[in-house]
Amino acid sequence: MDFQTIKEEDASYLAGTYRRFPVALVSGKGATLTDEAGKKYIDFGSGIAVNTFGVNDEVWKEAVIRQLNAIQHASNLYYTLPQIRLAELLTKRTGAKKVFFGNSGAEANECAIKVARKYSFDKYGEGRYEIVTLKKSFHGRTIATLSATGQEGFHRYFGPFVEGFVYADPTMKGIRSAVTEKTCAVMVELIQGESGVNALDGEFVQLLAGFCKERDILLIVDEVQTGNGRTGRLYAHQYYGVTPDIMTTAKGLAGGLPLGACLLFDKTAETLTPGTHGSTFGGNPIACAGAVSVLERLDENLLLEVQGKSAYLKTHLSRIRGVEEVTGLGFMIGLSLKEKKASEVATKCLEKGLLVLTAHDKLRLLPPLNITKDEIDEGLKLLNEVIEA
Numbered sequence: 575m576d577f578q579t580i581k582e583e584d585a586s587y588l589a590g591t592y593r594r595f596p597v598a599l600v601s602g603k604g605a606t607l608t609d610e611a612g613k614k615y616i617d618f619g620s621g622i623a624v625n626t627f628g629v630n631d632e633v634w635k636e637a638v639i640r641q642l643n644a645i646q647h648a649s650n651l652y653y654t655l656p657q658i659r660l661a662e663l664l665t666k667r668t669g670a671k672k673v674f675f676g677n678s679g680a681e682a683n684e685c686a687i688k689v690a691r692k693y694s695f696d697k698y699g700e701g702r703y704e705i706v707t708l709k710k711s712f713h714g715r716t717i718a719t720l721s722a723t724g725q726e727g728f729h730r731y732f733g734p735f736v737e738g739f740v741y742a743d744p745t746m747k748g749i750r751s752a753v754t755e756k757t758c759a760v761m762v763e764l765i766q767g768e769s770g771v772n773a774l775d776g777e778f779v780q781l782l783a784g785f786c787k788e789r790d791i792l793l794i795v796d797e798v799q800t801g802n803g804r805t806g807r808l809y810a811h812q813y814y815g816v817t818p819d820i821m822t823t824a825k826g827l828a829g830g831l832p833l834g835a836c837l838l839f840d841k842t843a844e845t846l847t848p849g850t851h852g853s854t855f856g857g858n859p860i861a862c863a864g865a866v867s868v869l870e871r872l873d874e875n876l877l878l879e880v881q882g883k884s885a886y887l888k889t890h891l892s893r894i895r896g897v898e899e900v901t902g903l904g905f906m907i908g909l910s911l912k913e914k915k916a917s918e919v920a921t922k923c924l925e926k927g928l929l930v931l932t933a934h935d936k937l938r939l940l941p942p943l944n945i946t947k948d949e950i951d952e953g954l955k956l957l958n959e960v961i962e963a
């Protein structure tokens with residue numbers, strides 16, 4: 575099928591929710607993708623931080639196919655082994671005590687919101703249900719996670735929203751003025767992804783953790799995008815030296831299959847009880863088998879490699895004339911541009927054979943963790959050409 579036909583058929587059958595780039599990706603290897611006409615692209619996006627080891631990865635495919643040949647789904651009425659193995663890995667590598675599995679970032683955050691409210695209800699009774707989130711945050715597209723998202727633009731059309739969310743500036747002053755006796759939790763992304771790859775200040779995060787602890791307010795860290803090696807650490811809170819009470823992750827967890835996880839630390843480990851939460855597909859054995867394979871590979875050596883490749887990439891990005899600022903950690907990188915519009919640069923890059931993303935007025939780069947030095951160099955060359963043109 576030629577691209578024009580693909581585009582027309584997509585428009586006739588699919589809900590118009592996406593502003594898609596004009597390309598249909600059909601295959602690839604690692605960080606090099608191929609479109610329907612055979613043209614190749616260097617991938618600096620990983621399908622929005624999902625394809626942790628790129629596409630068509632042998633180790634990951636082996637793990638997934640092995641599970642596919644065994645059993646694809648059993649329901650959570652029965653025990654399944656990949657879930658247990660994955661939960662064991664997640665808890666051992668984070669210090670969390672328990673894990674709940676869903677299918678997406680939004681679903682992981684829904685779980686976090688329910689756990690925070692129930693923790694408070696169990697301990698303090700009704701009325702302590704408010705969750706403070708940050709301005710410019712992004713927590714998902716369901717009604718509750720949209721309510722949690724601190725950006726006006728997402729709040730059009732769909733009201734009334736879920737009550738009990740308050741948006742604060744990312745400063746202790748902002749937090750103090752948003753917290754009341756009704757507050758049960760503060761929820762943050764350590765690096766705000768959708769709104770432009772802005773890392774929170776380290777001192778602020780430390781102070782916030784201490785403040786929450788003193789008041790028995792739960793600290794929820796949304797690592798849907800920052801998790802699973804993306805920042806050069808397994809989870810970004812490990813950089814910041816704080817331990818959350820609840821952590822969520824999804825995107826890169828299963829290396830390309832839909833899976834979300836809500837990790838419960840000491841305080842919240844026993845909050846969920848039979849009947850209080852659930853998900854038909856959550857913790858699907860194939861997705862979990864993929865995730866086990868991803869986590870087993872994300873060892874210290876691999877994370878060091880990501881840190882090294884990130885330093886190289888960021889150094890060369892900052893040398894491009896026309897780049898104002900490089901932000902982010904590891905392979906979660908934001909670029910603000912001096913003159914050019916990010917969306918126009920992204921379109922030009924696509925034409926030249928490079929996939930990059932945008933986040934508000936910035937370019938956003940999220941390469942697969944196993945991208946090669948040659949692929950990085952090729953991507954840099956194309957970015958350079960487009961930005962300096």
Ligand SMILES: *Cc1c(COP(=O)(O)O)cnc(C)c1O
Nearest residue numbers: 678679680712713714767798799
């Ligand atoms: C992508 C994202 C979500 C939503 O995840 P979905 O899988 O699309 O539901 C939530 N929080 C953050 C920080 C994200 O980047």
